[in-house]
Amino acid sequence: xxxxxxxxxxxxxxxxxxxxxxxxxxxxxxxxxxxxxxxxxxxxxxxxxxxxxxxxxxxxxxxxxxxxxxxxxxxxxxxxxxxxxxxxxxxxxxxxxxxxxxxxxxxxxxxxxxxxxxxxxxxxxxxxxxxxxxxxxxxxxxxxxxxxxxxxxxxxxxxxxxxxxxxxxxxxxxxxxxxxxxxxxxxxxxxxxxxxxxxxxxxxxxxxxxxxxxxxxxxxxxxxxxxxxxxxxxxxxxxxxxxxxxxxxxxxxxxxxxxxxxxxxxxxxxxxxxxxxxxxxxxxxxxxxxxxxxxxxxxxxxxxxxxxxxxxxxxxxxxxxxxxxxxxxxxxxxxx
Amino acid sequence: xxxxxxxxxxxxxxxxxxxxxxxxxxxxxxxxxxxxxxxxxxxxxxxxxxxxxxxxxxxxxxxxxxxxxxxxxxxxxxxxxxxxxxxxxxxxxxxxxxxxxxxxxxxxxxxxxxxxxxxxxxxxxxxxxxxxxxxxxxxxxxxxxxxxxxxxxxxxxxxxxxxxxxxxxxxxxxxxxxxxxxxxxxxxxxxxxxxxxxxxxxxxxxxxxxxxxxxxxxxxxxxxxxxxxxxxxxxxxxxxxxxxxxxxxxxxxxxxxxxxxxxxxxxxxxxxxxxxxxxxxxxxxxxxxxxxxxxxxxxxxxxxxxxxxxx
Numbered sequence: 035x036x037x038x039x040x041x042x043x044x045x046x047x048x049x050x051x052x053x054x055x056x057x058x059x060x061x062x063x064x065x066x067x068x069x070x071x072x073x074x075x076x077x078x079x080x081x082x083x084x085x086x087x088x089x090x091x092x093x094x095x096x097x098x099x100x101x102x103x104x105x106x107x108x109x110x111x112x113x114x115x116x117x118x119x120x121x122x123x124x125x126x127x128x129x130x131x132x133x134x135x136x137x138x139x140x141x142x143x144x145x146x147x148x149x150x151x152x153x154x155x156x157x158x159x160x161x162x163x164x165x166x167x168x169x170x171x172x173x174x175x176x177x178x179x180x181x182x183x184x185x186x187x188x189x190x191x192x193x194x195x196x197x198x199x200x201x202x203x204x205x206x207x208x209x210x211x212x213x214x215x216x217x218x219x220x221x222x223x224x225x226x227x228x229x230x231x232x233x234x235x236x237x238x239x240x241x242x243x244x245x246x247x248x249x250x251x252x253x254x255x256x257x258x259x260x261x262x263x264x265x266x267x268x269x270x271x272x273x274x275x276x277x278x279x280x281x282x283x284x285x286x287x288x289x290x291x292x293x294x295x296x297x298x299x300x301x302x303x304x305x306x307x308x309x310x311x312x313x314x315x316x317x318x319x320x321x322x323x324x325x326x327x328x329x330x331x332x333x334x335x336x337x338x339x340x341x342x343x344x345x346x347x348x349x350x351x352x353x354x355x356x357x358x359x360x361x362x363x364x365x366x367x368x369x370x
Numbered sequence: 371x372x373x374x375x376x377x378x379x380x381x382x383x384x385x386x387x388x389x390x391x392x393x394x395x396x397x398x399x400x401x402x403x404x405x406x407x408x409x410x411x412x413x414x415x416x417x418x419x420x421x422x423x424x425x426x427x428x429x430x431x432x433x434x435x436x437x438x439x440x441x442x443x444x445x446x447x448x449x450x451x452x453x454x455x456x457x458x459x460x461x462x463x464x465x466x467x468x469x470x471x472x473x474x475x476x477x478x479x480x481x482x483x484x485x486x487x488x489x490x491x492x493x494x495x496x497x498x499x500x501x502x503x504x505x506x507x508x509x510x511x512x513x514x515x516x517x518x519x520x521x522x523x524x525x526x527x528x529x530x531x532x533x534x535x536x537x538x539x540x541x542x543x544x545x546x547x548x549x550x551x552x553x554x555x556x557x558x559x560x561x562x563x564x565x566x567x568x569x570x571x572x573x574x575x576x577x578x579x580x581x582x583x584x585x586x587x588x589x590x591x592x593x594x595x596x597x598x599x600x601x602x603x604x605x606x607x608x609x610x611x612x613x614x615x616x617x618x619x620x621x622x623x624x625x626x627x628x629x630x631x632x633x634x635x636x637x638x639x640x641x642x643x644x645x646x647x648x649x650x651x652x653x654x655x656x657x658x659x660x661x662x663x664x665x666x667x668x669x670x671x672x673x674x675x676x677x678x679x680x681x
Contacts, residue, residue, distance in 0.1 A: 111480055113428060113487060162661055168426050171483055172613045173661050175428060179606050180654025186647035295602060299488045306484065340499045344492040350485055354473040358481075 059361050063318070070325065074210075081210045083328045089216035090285060091304075091324015092223035097278040097297060098304035098316035099227065100271035106311060107247045107267035108155075108163060110170040114177035116298030118154075118272055119279035120291060121181050122147045124189055126280055127196050127289055136199045140280060144273050151272025155265040185291050194289040199280075219281045226277045227317055230270065234313075243267055296343050300327070303346040306353050309363020319361065323349065380620055388526050392519060401518040401590070406624075406631035407525030408586045411532055413611040413626045415579025418536055420612050422545065423572040424552030425479050429486030430580040431605030432493035433463045435595075437584030439497070439504060442595035445512035452514055452589065456528065459581040467577025468570055475569040482573070490605040494597040509596025516589050525586050532579055533620070539575065548572050580608070603650065610657040616667020625668035629656070 074081035097119065104112045112118075122143050129139035158177065162169040200218035204211050234240035245253035246263035254260050282297055283289050304323045308315025323346060330337050330345060337345055359365055391403055412430060419425050437459035444450040444458065474485040497504035504510060516524075539545055547568040550558040559565055588595045607630045615626030633656075634649050664671060 105480075109480075111483055113483070158658060158662070162665070165665055167479065168420065168424065169661055169665060171426055171428075171480075172609065173658055175606050175609055176613075176654045176657035176661065178654070179603060179610070179650050180658065182603065183647045183650025183652075183654055187651060191647070295491060299491050302484050302488055306481075310480075338499060340495050343488075343495055347485075347488040347492040350488055351470070351473050354476070354481060354485070358476065 063361075066322070078209045079332070080329070082212065083332055084325055085210070085212050086216050087325035087328035088321055089220040089324070090328070091321040092220050092317075093278050093281045093285070093320070094297060094300040094304045094323050095317040095320020096223045096227060096274050096281075097294075097301035098308065098320050099230070099313055100274040100278070101301060101305050102308070102311065102313050102316045103267055103271045103274070105305075107243070107264045108159065108170070109167055110159065110163070110174065112268075112271065113171065113174045113298075114181060115174075115271065115275050116294035116301070117178050117181040117185075118147075118151070119275035119282075119297075120294040121185050122150070122272070122276035123279035123283055123289060123293065124185055124194075126276075127189075127194055130196060136197055140199070143276050143280065147272040147276035148269040150269075151275075152265045152269035154272070155268035159268070160261070160265070182291060189291075191291055195287065196283055196289060198284055200284065215284055219285060222281055223277060226274065230274065231313070233270075239263075239266070243270075299343050299346050300324070303349045303353075306350050307360050309360030311364075312360070312362035315360060315362030377620075384620065384624070385530070392522060397518050400522050402632060402635055404518060404522040404525045404586075404590060405635075406627050407522065407529050408583050408590060409608070409611055409631040410529045410623060410627035411525070411586070412580050412583035412608045413615055413630070414529070414532060414536060414623050415576040415583070416608055416612040417615055417623055417626075418540070418548070418579070419572050419576035420609075421616070422540060422552060423548040423569060425475070425569055425573065426483045426609075427486040427573070427576065428483050428609060429488075429490030429493075429605050430577070430608045431600050431602065432486070432489045433467065433577040433580035434584030434587055434604060434608075435493050435597075435600035436463055436466060437581030438588035438595045438600065439510060439584075440581070441585040442510040442512045442588050442593065443504070445514050445593065446510055449513055452516070452585075453524070456582050456585045459585045460578045463581025463584075464574045464578035467574035471570040471573035471577075472566065475573060476566055486605075487602075490602050494600045497597050505596070507597060509594055509599075512588065512593030512595070514589075514593055516593070521586065521590055525590075528582055528586070532582065536579075544568065544571065607653065610653055612667075613657050614660055614667055616664075616669030616671075619669035619672055621672045622667055622669030 070084050074084050097115065100115050100119075101112060104110060104115070125146055126139045126143040129142055130136060134142065154177070158173055159170055162173055198215065200215045203214040205214060205217070206212075232240075234244060242253070242258045243263045243266060245256075245258050246260040247267065250260045253263075278297065278301075279294060282293060286293065300323050301320065304319035305316050306319070307322060308317070308319035326349075327342050327345065331339050331342060353360055392400055395403060412434065416427060416430055419427055437456075440459040440462055441452065441455040444455045445452065450458075470485060470489060471482070474482040497509075498506055501507075540548065547558070547563045550561060550563055551565060551568055551572075555565060558568075584600075587599075591599060611626035611630040613626075614629045615622040630653075633652060660667060666673070
């Protein structure tokens with residue numbers, strides 16, 4: 035535990051060095067954005083795919099953000115994050131079946147997810163966390179299979195559908211048609227991300243959570259309840275995952291138990307691209323992956339829609355080969 | 371030297387029981403025992419990686435898929451001897467393991483987990499893309515048909531060979547390096563161990579084992595390889611088997627393999643959890659309980675019993 039704390043401290047200290055690469059990364063991002071704008075002005079299809087990609091990418095980004103929050107808090111990759119998101123989406127489906135309106139069910143589900151994530155951390159992750167990261171990862175894998183089984187058990191494996199939260203209206207902007215669905219997805223996700231950012235930035239709980247994640251020992255000294263903060267971190271991640279699940283469902287037009295499995299891979303790609311430790315990197319990485327997947331499938335003949343997930347896999351490998359710290363990550367320095 | 375004797379006794383006992391089983395079991399039970407043999411190989415391979423080297427793979431189902439498709443395609447197109455296809459599967463998966471492992475293993479173990487998970491989701495999609503050769507969603511049918519007894523014999527013979535191979539690897543220089551990496555990467559580097567080399571080697575070996583298991587898995591499935599047979603849950607099952615097995619014990623690996631190999635058929639005869647997905651509930655709950663209550667897996671139980679017996 036002490037070693038982990040030191041390594042986190044070191045990585046904190048070395049953060050300054052990482053900013054050396056920031057202008058370069060910023061330049062790339064600006065260039066990419068400019069390219070997208072130019073392409074969108076020249077071709078309506080390109081513009082449409084870009085907007086769709088941004089909306090889908092925002093969803094990948096928010097799931098990636100959930101992964102990053104968990105990773106920062108407990109140094110564990112939660113492989114059940116996607117299945118958890120899927121399960122909470124089923125909860126929303128059930129609430130709607132019971133007569134709640136879509137948005138009532140939406141907020142009720144977020145509350146349930148928050149509690150569920152917190153409880154899971156306290157009950158299942160906490161006891162194995164001190165042992166090894168591998169033990170905790172295996173528990174999340176068990177959770178993956180367990181949740182999958184439970185959802186199939188309760189709701190069955192067949193397709194379900196939920197009412198559309200955004201209707202079927204289509205906006206036309208200068209020859210480009212944009213479904214209201216995509217605008218809605220994007221807006222909901224961005225609002226959720228901004229709220230979480232504000233929570234971390236401006237509230238005492240957020241400060242406590244940051245302290246607990248970065249310097250647990252020092253945080254405990256000044257009275258932060260570290261254990262609770264880490265558990266709430268898991269809860270918040272589950273909440274973000276629920277937003278991802280609820281926004282994925284309308285884009286796929288159906289709900290099935292494997293809903294989030296490809297999305298989780300895209301979120302992994304987004305998180306790795308962003309540097310695995312950077313919340314902003316996760317969201318930007320998600321947007322990049324979303325747009326890239328959409329454009330590549332359209333414009334690269336060799337990559338058909340079946341190859342979307344393998345493409346995301348290739349992105350992960352490429353990032354690890356070329357720049358393992360991603361766009362916004364920093365090298366972890368360990369002191370013996 | 372003393373410790374060798376009980377180990378030898380264990381080995382002989384297991385070998386004796388395995389050679390008697392075909393004479394006492396019915397055909398259906400022989401197929402189940404063969405299934406355990408197949409998972410024995412996969413779990414053993416993963417144990418080399420996870421138990422001995424401290425790295426985690428969530429995607430060994432992908433290597434099983436590669437091995438399985440290798441056998442099915444070679445059998446379909448060239449009528450190749452099945453044992454030969456297993457050797458080819460071993461070689462291909464070893465190479466793929468090295469290629470995939472190298473970028474991931476330069477970094478901390480977390481990245482290998484990420485990469486292997488993405489691999490496990492990606493590989494079953496490839497046959498959909500190259501459907502003319504790999505059969506698409508309809509899969510590939512091998513031209514050979516094998517009896518359950520053949521499968522049992524080959525699976526356990528392969529298990530024996532690979533077990534000895536693992537023992538030879540682990541007792542030597544490479545095995546020492548693996549354990550050093552697991553116990554402390556920093557100390558291992560300080561003693562002159564090339565981390566990426568040994569981590570990648572361990573990953574390649576364990577991928578190759580999974581490839582052989584995949585070949586047999588397809589043959590056990592009436593020679594039929596299809597994307598749906600190699601879903602992410604298969605990968606997770608192997609990891610669960612390794613977690614139940616615990617570290618480096620023959621009995622542990624046997625228990626882990628029996629757990630994942632037999633549970634589906636046992637639970638399907640139980641009324642409540644016997645539904646299609648009750649199995650997953652049991653798998654998931656069981657692995658979480660094992661991690662919480664018996665962190666060393668079945669192996670630690672064996673060790674504890676042994677100490678208990680001696681006291």
